[in-house]
Structure formats: C-alpha cells, structure tokens
Amino acid sequence: MRSLGEQRTLADRIQRILGLSALAGMVATVWLGLFVTPPDQFMGDLVRLIYIHPPLAWVAFIAYGMNFLASLAYLWPRTRDLRWDQLAGSSAEVGVLFTGLTLVTGSIWGRPAWGTWWTWDPLLTTTALLFVLYLGYLALRRVPDDPELRARRSAIAALIAFLDVPIVYFAVLWWKSLHQAPTVLNPTTHKTYIHGSMAWTLLLGFIAFTITYAWMVMIRYRLGALEARVLETRITSALRERQLEGSHE
Amino acid sequence: MVRDALHIARKDLRIEWRTRITAFQVIPFAVVVIVLFGFALGPDPARLENAAPGVFWLAVLLASVLGVERSIAIELREGAFDGLRLAGFDPAGIFLGKLVALSAQLVALEVLLGVITAIVFQVSLASFWLLAVASVVATLGIVAVGLLYGVLLASSRVRETLLPLLFFPVIAPVLIAGSKTWQAAISQHVSAGLGWLELLAVFGVVYCSIGIVSFGPLMEDL
Numbered sequence: 001m002r003s004l005g006e007q008r009t010l011a012d013r014i015q016r017i018l019g020l021s022a023l024a025g026m027v028a029t030v031w032l033g034l035f036v037t038p039p040d041q042f043m044g045d046l047v048r049l050i051y052i053h054p055p056l057a058w059v060a061f062i063a064y065g066m067n068f069l070a071s072l073a074y075l076w077p078r079t080r081d082l083r084w085d086q087l088a089g090s091s092a093e094v095g096v097l098f099t100g101l102t103l104v105t106g107s108i109w110g111r112p113a114w115g116t117w118w119t120w121d122p123l124l125t126t127t128a129l130l131f132v133l134y135l136g137y138l139a140l141r142r143v144p145d146d147p148e149l150r151a152r153r154s155a156i157a158a159l160i161a162f163l164d165v166p167i168v169y170f171a172v173l174w175w176k177s178l179h180q181a182p183t184v185l186n187p188t189t190h191k192t193y194i195h196g197s198m199a200w201t202l203l204l205g206f207i208a209f210t211i212t213y214a215w216m217v218m219i220r221y222r223l224g225a226l227e228a229r230v231l232e233t234r235i236t237s238a239l240r241e242r243q244l245e246g247s248h249e
Numbered sequence: 250m251v252r253d254a255l256h257i258a259r260k261d262l263r264i265e266w267r268t269r270i271t272a273f274q275v276i277p278f279a280v281v282v283i284v285l286f287g288f289a290l291g292p293d294p295a296r297l298e299n300a301a302p303g304v305f306w307l308a309v310l311l312a313s314v315l316g317v318e319r320s321i322a323i324e325l326r327e328g329a330f331d332g333l334r335l336a337g338f339d340p341a342g343i344f345l346g347k348l349v350a351l352s353a354q355l356v357a358l359e360v361l362l363g364v365i366t367a368i369v370f371q372v373s374l375a376s377f378w379l380l381a382v383a384s385v386v387a388t389l390g391i392v393a394v395g396l397l398y399g400v401l402l403a404s405s406r407v408r409e410t411l412l413p414l415l416f417f418p419v420i421a422p423v424l425i426a427g428s429k430t431w432q433a434a435i436s437q438h439v440s441a442g443l444g445w446l447e448l449l450a451v452f453g454v455v456y457c458s459i460g461i462v463s464f465g466p467l468m469e470d471l
Contacts, residue, residue, distance in 0.1 A: 075466075129418055136415040143405045153401050156463050157415065160397060163459070164419045167452055171422035174444065175429065 011222065018215040025208025032201040046112055051201050053105045055209035056098050057127070062213060063095025064134065064162065071158035074151055085151035086228075088158060089141050090220035092134055094213055099131045125172040126165070133161045147228070250342045257338070257346025262353065264323055271354045275315045279362050282308040287369055294371050301370040302431035306424050308366075309359055310391065314413055317395035320351045321403055330403075330468060340465035344396060348460065352385070352392045359384050376434040379442050383430040383449060387423050390453035393460045394419050400467045422452055 033051035040047035070088035402408040426445040433442030
C-alpha cells in the first residue's frame with residue numbers, strides 16, 4: 001500500500017511540474033507572440049497566428065503517432081497491457097482536440113490571407129479527414145464492452161486509421177495536382193521569411209504546446225485509470241452484497 | 250487457407266442465390282441513389298457528364314455498407330461464426346472467402362450500375378479494360394475495410410450506426426482514385442488513369458493484408 005502511495009505522489013509531482021511549465025510556456029508564447037515580435041511586412045498582425053497554428057498541427061501529429069505506437073505495443077503479445085490501451089485512448093482524444101483547433105486556426109488565417117475560409121488544398125483536406133477518422137475511433141472507444149475486448153478492437157481500428165493517412169495524403173495531392181496548376185502551400189517557404197524573435201517565438205510555441213500535450217495526456221490517462229478502478233470497486237462491492245444476501249437466506 | 254476461402258465464398262454466394270438480398274434490395278437501392286443524384290444535379294448534360302464518375306462511386310460506397318452489414322449479419326445468426334470456428338476454418342480463409350463473395354456481388358452491382366449511369370448521365374464508357382480492372386481492384390479494397398470494421402463491431406449493439414462513421418473516412422481515397430480512373434477512362438487519358446490504379450492497388454494490398462492478419466484475433470471476441 002505504501003509503495004502505491006509514494007508512486008502517486010511522484011506522479012502528482014510530475015503532473016504539477018508539467019502543468020506549471022505548460023502554463024509558463026503558454027504565457028511566454030502569448031507575450032512574445034502578441035507584444036514582442038513585430039507585425040509582418042505584408043500580412044501585418046495576421047502573422048501572429050503562425051506562433052500557434054503550426055505547433056497545434058505538430059501536437060496533433062505527435063498525438064496520432066503516440067496513439068499508433070501505443071496500439072502496436074498493446075497488440076504485440078509480449079508488451080500487452082491495458083495501460084497501453086489507456087495511453088492510446090488518451091492521446092487520441094487530445095489529438096482530435098488539437099486537430100480541430102488546427103482546422104479552426106487555419107480557417108481564421110485563410111479567410112484574410114487567401115480570401116476564403118476553406119480551400120481543397122491537400123494539407124487541409126488530409127487534416128479534415130484525419131479529424132473525422134479519429135472521431136470515429138473515439139466513438140468506437142466509447143462503446144461499452146469488456147476492457148480487453150475493447151482494447152484489442154480499438155488497437156486494430158487505430159492501425160486501420162493510421163495506415164490510411166499516407167494513402168489519403170497522396171490521393172488528395174494527386175487529385176489536386178493532376179488537373180490543376182499546382183498551388184500547393186509549401187510550409188517551408190514560410191519559414192524562410194522568419195528571422196530573430198519570430199523564429200524563437202515559434203520554437204517556444206512548439207515546446208510549450210508539446211508540454212501542454214504531455215500534461216493533458218497525463219491527466220487523461222490518470223483519470224482513465226481511476227475510472228477503471230472505480231468500476232472495479234463497484235463490481236466487487238456489488239458482488240459482496242449479493243453474497244451477503246445469499247448467506248442471510 | 251485457399252480451400253477454406255473457397256468453401257466460405259461458395260457458401261456466401263449460395264445464401265445470396267437463395268435469398269436474393271443483393272439482387273432485389275441492394276442493387277435497386279444503388280439505382281435509386283443514381284436517380285436521386287440526377288435530380289439533385291439537374292438535367293444539364295455537361296454537368297451530368299462531369300459528375301458521373303463521382304456519383305457512380307458514391308452509389309457503390311453507399312451500397313457497399315449494406316453489403317458489409319449483410320455479410321456480417323448472416324454469420325451472427327444462430328452462432329454461425331462459432332460453428333465455423335469449431336469446424337476448424339482458418340480465420341484468414343474466412344476473411345478471404347467473405348471478401349471474394351461480397352466483392353463478386355459488388356462487381357455485379359457495378360456492372361449494372363455502370364451501364365445505368367452511362368445511359369442516364371449520357372457518358373460513353375471508353376477504355377473498357379481500365380474501367381474493369383480499376384473497379385475490381387477498388388472493390389477488393391472497399392470490401393476488405395468493410396469486413397474488418399464489420400467484424401470489429403460484430404459483437405456491439407451499435408454496429409449499424411457506427412459502421413458508416415468508421416468506414417467512409419477510411420475509404421475516401423478509393424472514392425477519389427476510383428472517380429479519377431473513371432474520368433480518365435471516359436476522356437480516354439489511359440496513362441492518367443494508371444497512376445490512380447496503382448493507388449487503388451496499394452490500398453487493396455494494405456487492407457487485405459491487415460484483414461488476413463487480424464481476422465483471427467478479432468473473431469475471438471465474437
């Protein structure tokens with residue numbers, strides 16, 4: 001019992017450190033992004049979106065990668081453990097949230113910069129499809145069932161979804177480029193215009209959002225573990241009540 | 250594995266032959282979808298010709314959900330899956346057998362639907378072999394994904410509502426590639442269609458492989 005208690009305080013401490021660094025990173029990003037860095041020569045204040053939009057997309061990418069790796073770890077017989085399933089689920093939830101935010105911030109950027117809320121650009125289309133793919137995955141996870149069964153089912157669904165991403169990307173890439181002059185938005189061309197304080201702010205944004213991701217996944221993971229334990233306790237106490245009822249008769 | 254697959258495929262096709270669910274329910278449904286799209290798009294011939302490939306593949310995808318649903322449902326009644334397992338069938342064989350049977354039914358649907366689309370939407374189907382190969386390859390990919398999700402959801406009570414949400418985003422590339430191949434065939438740019446055919450083939454190979462490997466573990470849950 002004692003070791004369990006110690007473990008919990010250690011996890012608590014890590015969570016608090018992560019949370020505080022995430023908060024500090026966010027505050028610094030906001031301060032640098034809104035007040036310190038200069039507005040862009042052509043885009044004005046609009047450029048400030050670049051400090052959050054790419055980091056959001058980056059976190060979504062890490063989240064799905066983590067989901068895929070954790071699902072593989074669950075499917076691999078030697079490392080099969082329900083904790084991997086819990087991690088996969090937590091990561092996917094945060095991933096869907098960040099994909100949604102990526103789409104929203106992208107739209108807010110696109111309206112003044114390109115004159116439209118939405119364009120059928122390969123990156124945008126893939127991101128939108130990614131959002132729906134993992135929304136389905138989360139819906140599947142919500143279906144109540146035996147934990148082992150649900151874990152195996154979810155892990156295979158995660159595999160199906162993740163392997164679809166490159167195929168989708170190439171499909172939409174060719175879909176646009178075969179019949180239309182290539183107007184592909186190249187993210188690297190943006191970076192060449194970034195100097196000094198802007199580059200540092202962007203880098204800080206990446207770090208701050210990554211820490212925030214780790215913090216959110218950790219909270220979600222521990223919450224999931226607590227939920228599982230509550231369920232277990234309820235089942236045992238219900239069983240005990242039944243047994244007592246039986247012995248009275 | 251191959252022998253098991255042939256047994257299962259023959260069984261599924263015999264069930265279809267006796268019940269005629271695909272012939273009398275799924276195919277008419279696909280035709281209705283085509284006609285409704287005609288209403289939605291209006292009678293302008295140029296617009297219809299442009300939209301024809303996409304409409305055709307959307308109708309096929311919508312019908313394929315019904316096909317998958319049916320293919321899983323016949324195994325769930327009266328413990329048929331348990332029976333197959335007890336009889337010692339290889340899970341990969343069961344997957345391949347069901348894949349072949351359902352694909353054959355869908356290809357039959359596509360032939361009929363293709364002719365109807367060509368007539369109603371006033372397009373001429375040139376480059377026949379490209380259309381035929383692309384349709385068969387695309388169908389195998391669609392059915393592989395469908396069966397995977399079908400058996401994944403077989404034991405849950407929300408199968409009917411969850412299957413389309415999981416199924417359609419994954420097969421979005423097939424819709425794109427299938428439509429593009431058909432467009433290439435109609436406008437007789439065969440070389441443009443070949444690239445798309447490759448994409449369809451990659452999709453089919455990836456999901457057939459996942460199906461062969463994971464059907465065993467998935468069937469344990471039923």
